[in-house]
Amino acid sequence: QIKACLFDLDGVLVDTAKYHFIAWRELAEQLGFVFTEQDNERLKGVSRAASLDILLEIGGLTFSEEDKMRFAEQKNNRYVEYISKMDSSEILPGALSFLQECREAGIKVALGSASKNAMAILNNTGLTPYFDAIIDGTHTSAAKPDPEVFLLGAQAVGIAPEHCVVFEDAEAGILAATRAGMRSIGIGSPETLSEADFVVPSLAQVSVSKLGEWFAAV
Ligand code: BG6
Numbered sequence: 240q241i242k243a244c245l246f247d248l249d250g251v252l253v254d255t256a257k258y259h260f261i262a263w264r265e266l267a268e269q270l271g272f273v274f275t276e277q278d279n280e281r282l283k284g285v286s287r288a289a290s291l292d293i294l295l296e297i298g299g300l301t302f303s304e305e306d307k308m309r310f311a312e313q314k315n316n317r318y319v320e321y322i323s324k325m326d327s328s329e330i331l332p333g334a335l336s337f338l339q340e341c342r343e344a345g346i347k348v349a350l351g352s353a354s355k356n357a358m359a360i361l362n363n364t365g366l367t368p369y370f371d372a373i374i375d376g377t378h379t380s381a382a383k384p385d386p387e388v389f390l391l392g393a394q395a396v397g398i399a400p401e402h403c404v405v406f407e408d409a410e411a412g413i414l415a416a417t418r419a420g421m422r423s424i425g426i427g428s429p430e431t432l433s434e435a436d437f438v439v440p441s442l443a444q445v446s447v448s449k450l451g452e453w454f455a456a457v
């Protein structure tokens with residue numbers, strides 16, 4: 240039986256990928272190379288510092304740690320400008336009703352995000368009250384695919400990993416769920432999320448009764 244749902248934030252509950260993309264693209268432009276939407280796929284689920292390393296690798300550039308810290312900060316300042324204007328209209332289809340349904344069914348709800356901006360996003364979109372526990376990039380030391388973020392989430396809501404299901408749009412996040420000993424639902428396309436137990440286009444295709452069907456033996 241599924242007793243807890245653990246949600247990734249960016250790309251699962253809210254559409255922030257476009258803001259990450261715009262902010263990284265601006266930095267790339269400034270450094271003199273083109274950063275495409277396809278390149279951006281590689282940054283999904285990846286921490287800020289690791290994202291910058293990938294971006295610089297794409298541009299074929301090397302910088303000192305000091306410069307890199309400055310670039311990461313600059314990108315984040317830009318990103319924070321965008322998310323400060325977010326509201327509930329940017330919650331992805333099906334997310335709100337499924338979160339509500341989980342609460343009503345007594346299923347614990349936790350966030351497991353790599354972002355250090357998660358609290359601002361949850362507050363601006365009005366999602367904060369739906370969570371029993373919030374684990375984000377300010378609580379973790381190891382990035383996905385390390386299972387840390389989800390194990391901390393399960394611990395915070397007091398549910399054993401085998402009764403947890405993770406919702407993720409990034410391959411690294413699905414791997415983290417598997418390594419945590421949890422079930423996983425990929426949100427997106429089956430090609431990129433082949434390791435997930437099930438893949439759906441959005442949370443609009445998920446319900447508590449569906450979880451019962453999919454994980455009947457859990
Ligand atoms: C993840 C995003 O949720 O958070 C990544 O998918 C992002 O694209 C990472 O780099 C870190 O986010 P932040 O807000 O701390 O820069």
Ligand code: MG
Pocket residue numbers: 247248249250251283284407408409
């Ligand atoms: Mg994500």
